[in-house]
Every structure is written in C-alpha cells, then in structure tokens.
Amino acid sequence: MEVIIAPDHELATLVADAVERLLREESSPVLGLATGSSPLRVYDELARRHEQDKLSFAGARGFMLDEYVGLPISHPQCYRNVIDAEFVSRVDFGDAAVQGPNGAAEDLVAASAEYDHAIAEVGGIDLQILGIGTDGHIAFNEPGSSLCSRTRVKTLADQTRLDNARFFNGDVDQVPRHCLTQGLGTIREARHLMLIATGGNKAEAVHQMVEGPVSSMWPATVLQMHPHATILVDDAAASRLQLGDYYRQTYANKLDRQRL
Template structure:
C-alpha cells in the first residue's frame, strides 16, 4: 500500500486524475470504477480538464459503477446512475453505452448482483477503482463487519445513512431507499489498481485504522492492505492521525516522476 499526502482536496483530485489520464494513454479502453459523493468530485473535474485540453482521449474509455439504490428508477435524479451521468459521463463526453452498473430495479436483486459481478469479469475487470471512505472505515456500502471476501450484494442502509442522505430527497427521509446494491470487498479487490481518496479531519481516524491498523472486518477499508497495487491519497487533515506521516511524505517525494502512483 502506498500512502500519498497532498496539501488539499484539489491537489488530491489532480493527482488521481493524472493517474487515470496516464492509464488511458496506455490503455485507451480502460475500465474506470467510479464512486459517488463529494470526495471524488475534484478528481472528475481535473480529469474533465485534461479531456477538454486535449491531453487525453476518453472516446474508448468505459465507466463502472460502485453501488446503486435498490428500487429507485434509473431515471430518478438521485439514482447513482443519474448522479454519475451528471458528474462523470457528461463532463467527460462519455455516452451511456460505455457505462456499466447493477440493475437496482430488478425483480431478482440477488440475480442482478451476480450478473453485475459476471459483467465486470467479462469486461476484463476494472483497471482502476476509485473509492471514498466513511468515518467508520466503510468502502462502497460495505459497513463494518462486512466480509473481506464479499461479492456484489444487497445491503441494508443504516438509519443514520438514510438521515444523512435525506438532503438529496428534499429532506424526506421516507423517500430514501432502505437498500443498496454494492460491490463487495472481494469484488473491489479484483481491480488492478485501487485508489482511495480521503479529505478532511473527519476521516483521519478511519484512514489511520485502514492504513496502520490491523486488517479486520470492523474496518473494511483495511482490506486494501492485502491488495498488490493500492494507493491511499489523503490531504493533511485526513493524514493528521497517521504515525508514519513523515515516512509517507519522504517516500513519495523520493519517487521518480515517471512512476506515478
């Protein structure tokens, strides 16, 4: 696991976007795994800037979804499919034909989960998966005590998560679905490169537990320690609880530019 400490969220977004750009220059049809939420927005903005400047061609790129609400129509403005269309696909100029996601409206939800796992494998696997992290160490919707080898599956949202997400549904918590489909930790770990981006002091404890703590189901993101190419990009706030912060700064500063992350 490589830990990179950056000054702020904008710097983190630019670093991750450059990694995506390098990947696409090397493999134009790369499959990028993307996440929703506010943390990855600087990544998408920086990558769009690369595209608009002509630095990278995304005409053959493919996009894969991390999770989705169960029972929410795909065209609903707050379905994660709709959110990603607004925040990722449209700014990059990528059509929905290059997008992959689970069917949250399927009658057979378990079948839809299994089908999405198969689809990812048949597409050649995710080349780079971008993740955020919750204050409790969750990745995707894999909450504490999730199996570290779990596959794409249905998960029940906590009441706190539904209350937190009510702001996207005009403050109506009853409108927030109770369930989601999420890639499991085992599914996430099959990506060739996993990049976790965390910003702000509120994430500091989770980052420290994930990076320097034991690998344990109580902190799902700690499973990234088992991945052969995992990169954790954190700003100063999110890095504030790391005991080895100075070492991480030194190792990254000593890397050759061509190596990237």
C-alpha cells in the same frame, strides 16, 4: 499500500494523471467510478482535460460501485443519474459504456451475479476510484461485511443514511435502506485502487484503514491486502496517522522510476 498526503486539489490532479495515463496507454481501459463528494474534484479535472486537451474516453468502459434499491430510475439521486450529471455527460464515453448495478431489478440476486459477470467479461477493472465513509465503509460495504464478498444486496447503516441525507434535502427518511454494492472481494480484483479522503471527519476511518488491523469492522482495511492501493488524503484526513511524517518523507523521496 502507498499513502500520499497533499492538498485536496493536488490529490485530484494525481488521480486525474493516473486516469489520463491509462486512457493514453491502453486501447480499451476500464474505469471504476465512485459517487459521493470525494471524487468530484477528479471528475472536474478530467472534464477540463477532455474539453481543453482533447482527452478522450471514447474507448473506455466504466463500472459504478453501487446503486440504491427502491429509487425510481428517474430519481435525481439514483446513482446512474448522479454519475451521469457529475462526469459521464461531460466527456465522450460511448453509448452504454458506463453501467451500474440494477437496483430496480425484480431479482436482485441475479442482478448482482450478472454485474460481477459483466465486469469479468471485459477483463476486470484497471483503475478503481474509491471514497471512504466515516465508519470505514467503501462502496456500501458496511462494518461487518465479508472481506471476500461479491456484489450483493446490503442494508445501509444508520450512520450512512444520516451522512447521505444531505443529498435528500436533509431528510433521512428519504434515504433508501437498501442498496446493491460491489463486494470487497469484487473491489479487490481491480488492478489499481485509488482512494481519496478529505476532511477531519474521515481521520479516524483513514487511521484504521491504513494503520489498524485488517478487520470487517473497518471494511476499508481490506485495502492493506491489495498489491497496488494508493491512499490520497489531505492534512485533516491524515491527522490521526501515527506515521504521517514517514508517509510524507517517503513520497517526497520517491525514485524517478516509481509511479503511482
């Protein structure tokens, strides 16, 4: 696990650099796309590079982390609509190149298995963008989630629904109680995980993820077991890290041959 502590805009640039390198080096790259506030600067930077530098996503595929269950597909907070507005419609992905779990399926168990199969069929995800919740969840894997879990139905924790109420006009009662989410085992199969966290409200979750014991009580700690996980945090989110100075020193003294 590599920890990078830098200002928010620099973190977004680093993730965008990794995505651009993948797009330019691979003929059929597969991206894992997160929703929420954490990756917005990354998507803005990638959209800028597409418009100004002709960075193309035409050969890429994308898979979303999760989707609400019970929202009509036309609802603006349906994650397929959110990711389209925030990113997909701003670049040149091919038709149907980006897909997410089907939260409107009649058989949610079958839809979950089909989603994992679709990821496997394209050879897995090359680079997965992640955020983290204040309770340590990644995707919608709430505390108590199995570290080997696959895409499945989950019940959202009250804290998660409170955190997401801002997207529903502040009304927590409008936030769905269930979702389909990639499992921690599914996420761990991506070849490179890049998690972004900013703000002091994420500090405890970041501390537990990076320096705490691996535990289902803090689901993001599963990233400690991944061979290529990059954690990108600003000073506020890093404020609880006991080894913060060491992480800064390590990043400042990387060898030239070392890359994200």
